[in-house]
Amino acid sequence: MKNIRNFCIIAHIDHGKSTLADRLLHFTGTISDRELQEQTLDDMDLERERGITIKSHAIQMDYTVNGEKYVLNLIDTPGHVDFSYEVSRSIAACEGALLIVDATQGIQAQTISNLYLALEQDLEIIPILNKMDLDSAMAEEVTDQIVELIGCNPEDVIPASGKTGMGVEEILQAVIDRIPAPKGDPEAPLQAMIFDSVFNSFRGIIAYFRIKHGTIRKGDEVKFVNTGKKYHADEIGTLKLTMTPKKVLSAGDVGYIISGIKQAKEVKVGDTITLVSRPCQDVVKGFEDVKPMVFAGIYPVDTDEFEELRGSLEKLQLNDASLVYEPESSMALGFGFRCGFLGMLHMEIVQERLEREFDMTVITTVPNVGYRAMTTKGELLVVNNPSDLPDPSTLASVEEPFIKAQIITKSDFVGQVMTLCINKRGVLTNQVYLTADRVELSFEIPLGEIVFDFYDKLKTISKGYASFDYHPIGYKESKLVKLDIMLNGDQVDALSALIHRDNAYELGKRICLKLRELIPRQQFEIAIQAGIGTKIIARETVRALRKDVTAKCYGGDISRKRKLLEKQKKGKKRMRQVGNVEVPQEAFLAVLQLD
Incomplete structure (x- = not known):
């Protein structure tokens, strides 16, 4: 056990984590020249296309x-918040x-926030200055920043x-010298923590775990503590580039277990695995439950695919434990799920993965x-969907979640x-100059305001710097109102939003204008209205397509024309009662791109 080292790689986006991981794997001979490709550990097409890591990847190297x-045992982690x-x-x-x-x-x-996560768990930190081969590298300046942040010696970087x-050899040497060997007792009852799981359509669910104490052998009967289910360890092994079966794994090892689990609900990330014959007394203190930040409804385009969507979400949740969902129904869209995400990029990725991996539109x-x-x-x-908000007459107050935002930027911006x-x-709470031209600004800001386009705008005005x-820092009371969008008097619940009273009029006007462009003209007039409670604050009209019924009346009395027009008006009125307005898919997303 004294020769095992478990470590992860943490950094901000695009600081070169995956590329450095490739070098470590290549140098230790874990992968051959033939298998080596850019970002070897990023095995999802999406990760390669976007050049970002979405999943953590565990791999074992011998050195x-x-x-x-x-x-x-190396784990490469994502950098995005x-x-x-x-x-x-x-x-x-x-x-x-x-x-x-x-x-x-x-x-x-993210360098700072990931560092704090690591320090909370008492990890040994090895600082590395990457991309030293570039001409624009500012070695001394950045080394000083690292020394100031961690409090290490400049020689440690x-x-x-x-x-x-x-520097790859020096890094491996530092890992062996500085990172402590795992502590644990191979003789104690088995206590292992699940830190990830994947779904394999041939072998069921594969759980990845890290053993804290004890030993597990192939064929042992194991128990998942939180769910209380028992299984046989059909296959255990370590994670090389492919899975490598082993007979025995003991304390300090990171490995996988295949036990023919079919139901996604039976595996919880953070759960403890123990032996049925000698159970451990207490569970592993893992990581806390995830707190979703952004909620959105996901509905199948074809309402018959509701059950398929449920199955797809279950399998996706195995591989992405931060996804939270519950069923809901909408007047406009039928049955679907209300999902919780950690942010807008997370939501986009989940939607993409549903389309690619499970073929769900x-x-x-x-x-x-x-x-x-x-x-x-x-x-x-608790109101996750604006349509759940009680009637204004019974509502005393509304609180919204606030966050503490830290923005590090150049002083020019x-x-x-x-x-x-x-x-x-x-509200600006703090402003610290980290160096002569780098400032850290701290704000308290409502989460609802940063959900849409805040990040994009921030990147634009700071030229990407x-x-x-x-x-999150908790809830505060705000003057929020529910903005309803109505088409011909029928409320479209998928378009309602909770917003601050001061912005309501402006936003209502803009949504109505946008919908007027997007909703196709029908044989009858469509009124698009934005309202708060019973008060209408904005209105646009989609004009009806009309047939020229008076074309055959040339000359003659005006009353003949009027009679024909009245007749047409009656027909339109009836059509409006029977006909319904179809809202195209673009309209639901257009509200996001209002600026």
């Missing part, structure tokens, strides 16, 4: 130094972390390059956040960033 053989839950799970399975900082960009917001392979409604409503009777309701945050109802990180 011999001075005649002694070491087993290194929307996938921070993946990072927290990977950290729970490790004893050390490589903190990678891009020598051309310096320390950024390892200069490296994922592209050229510089879905409609996504306008994303919103979860609110709390207090009724006049003193009841507290401080003015624009402040303006953006203040327009989004943010601002980095953004946030965490």
